[in-house]
Amino acid sequence: MAKGDKIFISPDLTHQPTWIEGKIIDVENNPFVGVVISAQTPDGNIYFDKEYNFKTTL
DSSP: OOTTOEEEEOHHHHOSSSOEEEEEEEEEEETTTEEEEEEEOTTSOEEEEEGGGEEEOO
């Protein structure tokens, strides 16, 4: 996953019933928790968390 990639964001973060689409705006290699991804949805909301809460689109 890299900056600019389209991804799906977990309902655990968004509190929506399904995975929603977003775009990666930052990827950080945090020495304490591992890879942290920040993603923005089309409506402007930004979500960030560990890599496992995001999955790539097809």
